[in-house]
Amino acid sequence: xxxxxxKATGASRLPHLAPQGNEKLVKTQGSYKPKxxxxxxxxxxxxxxxxxxxxxxxTNQHRFGELYVDFLRARKRVFIDQKRWDLPQTDGMEFDQxxxxxxxxxxxxxxxxxxxxxxxxxTTAHCGCYTYMLKDAQRGLLPDIPQKVxxxxxxxxxxxxxxxxxxxxxxxxxxxxxxxxxxLMQAMASSASAQGAKFVIGIVPAIFQRWMTRLGFSAVPMGxxxxxxxxxxxxxxxxxxxxxxxxQMRQTQxx
Numbered sequence: 573x574x575x576x577x578x579k580a581t582g583a584s585r586l587p588h589l590a591p592q593g594n595e596k597l598v599k600t601q602g603s604y605k606p607k608x609x610x611x612x613x614x615x616x617x618x619x620x621x622x623x624x625x626x627x628x629x630x631t632n633q634h635r636f637g638e639l640y641v642d643f644l645r646a647r648k649r650v651f652i653d654q655k656r657w658d659l660p661q662t663d664g665m666e667f668d669q670x671x672x673x674x675x676x677x678x679x680x681x682x683x684x685x686x687x688x689x690x691x692x693x694x695t696t697a698h699c700g701c702y703t704y705m706l707k708d709a710q711r712g713l714l715p716d717i718p719q720k721v722x723x724x725x726x727x728x729x730x731x732x733x734x735x736x737x738x739x740x741x742x743x744x745x746x747x748x749x750x751x752x753x754x755x756l757m758q759a760m761a762s763s764a765s766a767q768g769a770k771f772v773i774g775i776v777p778a779i780f781q782r783w784m785t786r787l788g789f790s791a792v793p794m795g796x797x798x799x800x801x802x803x804x805x806x807x808x809x810x811x812x813x814x815x816x817x818x819x820q821m822r823q824t825q826x827x
Contacts, residue, residue, distance in 0.1 A: 623687070623752065625680050627766075637688070641665065643679045646686040650739040654729030656800055669702050670736065676767070678759045680752055688756045690738040694766060695728050695773070704734045706773060706807060717775075721807050722795040727773065732809075733764045735774035736770040750786070756788055761812035770813045778804040 580754050626636060633640045644665035652666055655822050659666050674697040683739040702708055707726035707755045709717035744752050776784075778797045784790065795807035 574773055593671075619706045623680055623682050625678065625755050625762075627678050627759070627763040629676040635689070639679060639681065640677060642681075642684075643677050643689050644671075646689060646741050647737055647739060651737070654742065655801065655803075669699070670697075670705060670758070672697070673697050674699065678756065678763050680756045680759065685743065686741065687744050688740040688752050690756060690760050691736050692760065692767070692772075693734050693736065694730065694767070694769075695726070695732045695734055696730055701707045705736050706734060706775070717800060718798055720796065721775070721798065727792060730768055731770045732771055733767060734770040735760060735764075735772050738776070754788070756801050757784070761789070764812045768812065770811065771809050772812050773807065774810045775800065776808050777807045780806065780808050784810070 591703065593757050605664055626639060628636055628640045628643065644667055648661050650667035651657055652661055660668055670691065670693055671694075673695045675691055678692060679686055695704050695707070697704050703711075704712065704726075705717070706721060707728070708714050709721045710719055710726050712719055738756070740749065740752055740756070760772065773794060776791075780791060781793075789810055791808045791810040793806050794809050797804060797806045799805070
C-alpha cells in the first residue's frame with residue numbers, strides 16, 4: 573500500500589488507527605462508519621451488481637477454476653501493458669518472487685471477469701534471499717523501490733501482513749470504481765484478519781488518506797512520499813481490526 577513531519581517511533585509504528593482529518597464519521601460497535609453524505613450506500617448498492625470477493629491460496633485454488641490464472645493475467649494487463657512496468661511474465665500472466673505458497677490473492681470478480689485484486693504476504697515470510705517487498709526494498713534487494721521507503725525498520729510480526737500489486741482493471745467504469753474499491757478493501761481487511769493480522773502495510777497512492785477515509789477505512793503514513801515508476805506513492809499502515817464491512821455500513825445507514 574503510502575506525512576508526518578515527525579517520523580514514527582518504535583512505540584508508534586503499529587498505532588491504533590483512528591479516522592484522519594475533519595471527515596465526518598460515526599463510531600458504532602467499535603468501528604468508524606462514514607455518514608451518508610460521504611458514502612451513499614443506496615447509490616453504491618445499485619452499482620454493486622453481482623460482485624464477488626474471493627481469497628485464493630495454493631491450498632484452495634483448485635476450487636475456483638481459472639480464477640487465479642485470470643488474476644495474474646489481470647495483473648499483467650494493468651502493470652505491464654498499462655503501466656509499462658518491467659516485470660516477469662509468461663503466458664499472459666505477471667508474477668514475481670513473492671507469488672509463493674505463503675502468499676494469497678484477494679480477487680473481486682463478476683460473472684467470471686476479474687475487476688480488481690491485491691496480493692497479501694505475511695511479514696514473517698521468507699523464501700531464499702527474499703522476505704517481503706518493503707523489507708527487501710530496505711535491504712537494497714529491489715532497485716526500483718528506494719531503501720528510504722519506510723521511516724524505520726520494516727516490521728516482522730505475525731499480526732502484520734503486507735499488501736502489494738493492488739489494482740483495478742480498466743474495465744471498471746468511473747461510476748462503479750468506488751464500489752469496486754470498497755469491495756476490494758473490505759475483502760482485503762477480512763482476509764488479513766482471517767489470517768491473524770491486525771494491520772496491513774503497503775505502498776499506496778500518496779493521496780491515500782483522502783480516498784481511504786471515503787471508503788470507511790483509516791491509515792497512517794509509514795514513510796516519505798516517493799515517485800515510484802511514475803506513481804506518487806507512500807508507505808502506509810491500516811488497522812484492519814476496525815474495518816467496516818459492507819453489510820455493517822448498510823445496516824448502520826438503514827438505522
